[in-house]
Amino acid sequence: MSEVKSKTKRSSATSYKISFRDRFNTALKLHKENSLQTLLDILRQPTNSLMTILVLAIALALPSAFYLFMTNAKAVSQSWDGGVKISVYLQDDATENQAQELLTQLSLRPEFEQVTFVSKEDALLEFKEYSGIGDAISYLDKNPLPFAITLTPTSSFADPKSLESLAQELTTLALVDKAKLDSDWIKKYNSILTISEQIATFVSLMLALGVLLIVGNTIRLAILNRRDEIQVIKLVGATDAFIRRPFLYTGLWYGLIAALLAALMVNIVFVLLKQSTSQLAQLYSSEFSLLGLAPSFTLSLLVIGSLLGLIGAWVSVRKHLKDINPQ
Amino acid sequence: MIEFHQVFKRYEGGHEALKGVSFALPRGEMAFLTGHSGAGKSTLLKLIALMERPTRGQIILDDINISNVKDRQIPYHRRKIGMIFQDHRLLYDRSVYDNVALPLIIAGVSDRDIPKRVRAALDKVGLLSKERQLPIQLSGGEQQRVGIARAVVNKPPLLLADEPTGNLDPELSEDIMNLFAQFNQVGVSVLIASHDLGLIARMKHPVIALKEGRTIRNELAEVDFA
Numbered sequence: 001m002s003e004v005k006s007k008t009k010r011s012s013a014t015s016y017k018i019s020f021r022d023r024f025n026t027a028l029k030l031h032k033e034n035s036l037q038t039l040l041d042i043l044r045q046p047t048n049s050l051m052t053i054l055v056l057a058i059a060l061a062l063p064s065a066f067y068l069f070m071t072n073a074k075a076v077s078q079s080w081d082g083g084v085k086i087s088v089y090l091q092d093d094a095t096e097n098q099a100q101e102l103l104t105q106l107s108l109r110p111e112f113e114q115v116t117f118v119s120k121e122d123a124l125l126e127f128k129e130y131s132g133i134g135d136a137i138s139y140l141d142k143n144p145l146p147f148a149i150t151l152t153p154t155s156s157f158a159d160p161k162s163l164e165s166l167a168q169e170l171t172t173l174a175l176v177d178k179a180k181l182d183s184d185w186i187k188k189y190n191s192i193l194t195i196s197e198q199i200a201t202f203v204s205l206m207l208a209l210g211v212l213l214i215v216g217n218t219i220r221l222a223i224l225n226r227r228d229e230i231q232v233i234k235l236v237g238a239t240d241a242f243i244r245r246p247f248l249y250t251g252l253w254y255g256l257i258a259a260l261l262a263a264l265m266v267n268i269v270f271v272l273l274k275q276s277t278s279q280l281a282q283l284y285s286s287e288f289s290l291l292g293l294a295p296s297f298t299l300s301l302l303v304i305g306s307l308l309g310l311i312g313a314w315v316s317v318r319k320h321l322k323d324i325n326p327q
Numbered sequence: 328m329i330e331f332h333q334v335f336k337r338y339e340g341g342h343e344a345l346k347g348v349s350f351a352l353p354r355g356e357m358a359f360l361t362g363h364s365g366a367g368k369s370t371l372l373k374l375i376a377l378m379e380r381p382t383r384g385q386i387i388l389d390d391i392n393i394s395n396v397k398d399r400q401i402p403y404h405r406r407k408i409g410m411i412f413q414d415h416r417l418l419y420d421r422s423v424y425d426n427v428a429l430p431l432i433i434a435g436v437s438d439r440d441i442p443k444r445v446r447a448a449l450d451k452v453g454l455l456s457k458e459r460q461l462p463i464q465l466s467g468g469e470q471q472r473v474g475i476a477r478a479v480v481n482k483p484p485l486l487l488a489d490e491p492t493g494n495l496d497p498e499l500s501e502d503i504m505n506l507f508a509q510f511n512q513v514g515v516s517v518l519i520a521s522h523d524l525g526l527i528a529r530m531k532h533p534v535i536a537l538k539e540g541r542t543i544r545n546e547l548a549e550v551d552f553a
Contacts, residue, residue: 026435232416235376236430236477237406240399326378 030245038249042257049254052218056258059211060305061265063204064293068266070197072291077189084163084186086151088170089178098175099147106149111166114152120145146177160187208308211258215251215312222247223320235326247317248310255309259302266293328354328485328516329375334384336370336540344370346540347384350547352518354484357511358547359527360520362537368520371537372487375518376408377401389484406434409478409515413490415470417462417477423449424458427476434481448480452506468499472506479510486510488519492526500526508532 042049088106090099099117107115118126123145128137157166163181170179223230230243274290281288293301329352336345344367352358360368373379374386377393386393389407396404417426427445436444449455452472454465462470471491478486486507492500504519504526511517521527527534533546 022437023435025437026432029438030432229418232418233429233433234402235378235405235410235416236433237402238433239402242402242433 030242034246035249035253038246039253042250042253052214053254053258053261056211056214056254056305056309057261057265059207059214060259060262060301063200063207064262064266064297064301065269066200066204067297068270068291068293070193070200073193073196075291076288077186077193084153084158085182086153086163086167086170087180087182088149088151088176089180090147090149090175091177092146094147094175096147099149102173102175103149106151111153111157112151113154116150118148118150120147123148160190208304211255211305211308212312212315215254215309216316218254219247219251219313219316220320222250223317223324227324230321230324231326234324240321243321244317248313251309251311251313251316252306253309255305255307255312256302258309259305262305263293263298263301328352328356328389329518330385330387331371332385332387334371334374334386335382336367336374336379337382344540345374345381348537348540348542350535350542350545352516352547355511355514355516356533356547357508357517358519358533358535359530360518360535360537361522361524361527362543363522365539366537367540368537369489372410372489372518372520375485375487376410377404402433406430406481407483407485409475409481409483409486411471411474411478411486411488411491413493415462415474417470417473419462421461422458423454423460423462423465423473426462426473427458427480430477430481436481444480445476448476451479451509452476468495468503471495471503475503475506479515484514484516486515486517488517488521490521491519492521492523497526501529504530 042053090102096119103115103117106112120143124137124143127145131137151170153163153166157163167179167181170176233243270290270292274292277288277290329350331348331350334345334348335343337343348367348371360371362368370379374381375388375393377396381394388404393404418429421429424445427448428441431441431444446455446458449458452475454469454472454476457465457469462473465473471494475491478488488507491507492503495503500523507517507519508530534544535542535547536544
């Protein structure tokens, strides 16, 4: 039946109409052809596209490097959090017995992993050794330092919030003058990290906008280059989708290739840095080892790169194809 | 096939190219559009292909009022029309075969049918042996015939030609005109804009003559306003 139909159609003098199935198959085929053709065009003329792709790759590599840096900086601060100690200073008039009693009390509490008593004499010795004014102290007729207890919290109490509330609570105990966290500098470090993260996000957004603009401009030039061809194709009945498709694929390829290159760049920097950071970590007798780009991050980098390329091309095509009409 | 009802076209800047043109080209008819340059011939053809929109009046093509064709439907509208230009408008970086195949690819004709139909079209214009060449390697007359092959390859019901013989010598011009007559004989409606009055007279087809945007001679029936 359909065979007969198509025969009669073909034999007539005028048959500009096409069946839906043929149209669908052709659309699929065009996607395949356009994607392959545009990729080959980019790869075949590396001089034309190399500069653009390099600029795009750098614009994508910078945020990725930021991200990698932030991930590592956070990992470093996490490895420190476990080492935070609380120093409890007793009131001047506390006796050694009272101090020992408190020590026993505290050592029974589950929050603390390790509880160490620091006698006035130990404290003085330590002070003499590290303060650099040891000689001056020996002129004092009386040891001015109080008894102290150093507490190491268990890991479940090592987060900044619990530490803060523990210190608060310890201050309220009888005999206790002051409870001091030695994590103040970690807080500062973390707030610097937060600020850096915000700056990095802002810069990344600007760079993403840059990628959009670069792809958009590249596609604009490609469209203007093919102005005459586009006019002819419009005259013989090409839809906007038909004309648009190769440009969109070009944008997509630019974004994807640039993202691949960016991932490569960041990984090269990573390999170069890994050696020296592990040396540095050893000097601090830390087991910290530099984290690389996670596969999931690399994947999202590729997706984001492709999307930025596609969107940049889309915006450009929307804007410039409208202006080209057959005369 | 085509009906013009009191069509006006005023360009931005005030130039009035058409001032109330009415005519009807019956289905399967071939006619000539004549007049000096600037008389409105090209504008009239552009209005049919929706390269321009009329300022006033109605144009009916294939029983459809083309004022109702939205911008995004224009490509489908143009697929019903084979257009031929004085300057050929070929793609000079593609072979003759690829040029002729272009409307088929755009329309979504299946891969199996494209070679057959391209070769059939090239055969009709006598260029089958040159399908692998680039347009620039062909003479002006041959390039024009590539343009004709491209216009007829998806078998549109209407052919429009704007000065198709403008750059050709008389002998070649007559060949081209005869080619159009052959398509007309198999049922295609043809409208040719030309100022080659001698050639038009020999062809013995109806003539519409324009002067300063008005019809001064109309050998086709003028349509009534219903």
